[in-house]
Amino acid sequence: MIVIYGPPGVGKLTVAKQLAFKTKFKLFHNHLTTDLVASFFEIWSDPFSTALDKVRIFFFTMAADNNLDIIFTFVYESGIKDHLLKKYIDIYEKKGGTVHLVQLICSLDTLRNRISEPDRQKYFKLYSVDALESYLLKINPFLQVSQRDSLVIDNTNLTVDTAVENIINSCNLTSNGDTDSENLSPTM
Numbered sequence: 001m002i003v004i005y006g007p008p009g010v011g012k013l014t015v016a017k018q019l020a021f022k023t024k025f026k027l028f029h030n031h032l033t034t035d036l037v038a039s040f041f042e043i044w045s046d047p048f049s050t051a052l053d054k055v056r057i058f059f060f061t062m063a064a065d066n067n068l069d070i071i072f073t074f075v076y077e078s079g080i081k082d083h084l085l086k087k088y089i090d091i092y093e094k095k096g097g098t099v100h101l102v103q104l105i106c107s108l109d110t111l112r113n114r115i116s117e118p119d120r121q122k123y124f125k126l127y128s129v130d131a132l133e134s135y136l137l138k139i140n141p142f143l144q145v146s147q148r149d150s151l152v153i154d155n156t157n158l159t160v161d162t163a164v165e166n167i168i169n170s171c172n173l174t175s176n177g178d179t180d181s182e183n184l185s186p187t188m
Helices: 012-023 030-038 046-065 082-094 108-114 118-122 129-138 160-170
Strands: 002-005 026-029 070-074 100-105 151-154
Touching: 002 012, 002 082, 012 026, 012 070, 012 160, 026 030, 026 046, 030 046, 030 070, 046 082, 100 160, 151 160
Parallel strands: 002 070, 002 100, 026 070, 100 151
Antiparallel strands: none
């Protein structure tokens, strides 16, 4: 399992899509479950959080039981999500799987420019600079997971392919060699 985390708008889904394409890992991005659960419960309410955790645990368990290689993306919030991340990692490692953490970061100016990309509106994502600024006043999504080491990639000026190659090489993954990254922007 590859866990890609970082602040909203840093390029997690963009990198994860290309990584999935190049490695044939299955992509389980954060908003597959967030948007599902938000269609039933008020976002961030207690029932929402409980349902979200249960859906993810079920999915991770099924994926680990079936030896699926997956990429999971999310925004890390130190202290708030530590216990959840530990649960997700434990599910894979108890089945003999390996888990790699990859933190994507970029400059704040770059983040402000990326946050309003139109494709962010497909999911329940932050997509305005004002919403980002408000979020950053409450949460520091630039923190590194404290439980274990992470590969840190500053993608301020990297292409998607360069970031993906860094992940493939650092995590000793097998690439299928494909370089066709249609529908992906040349930089994050």
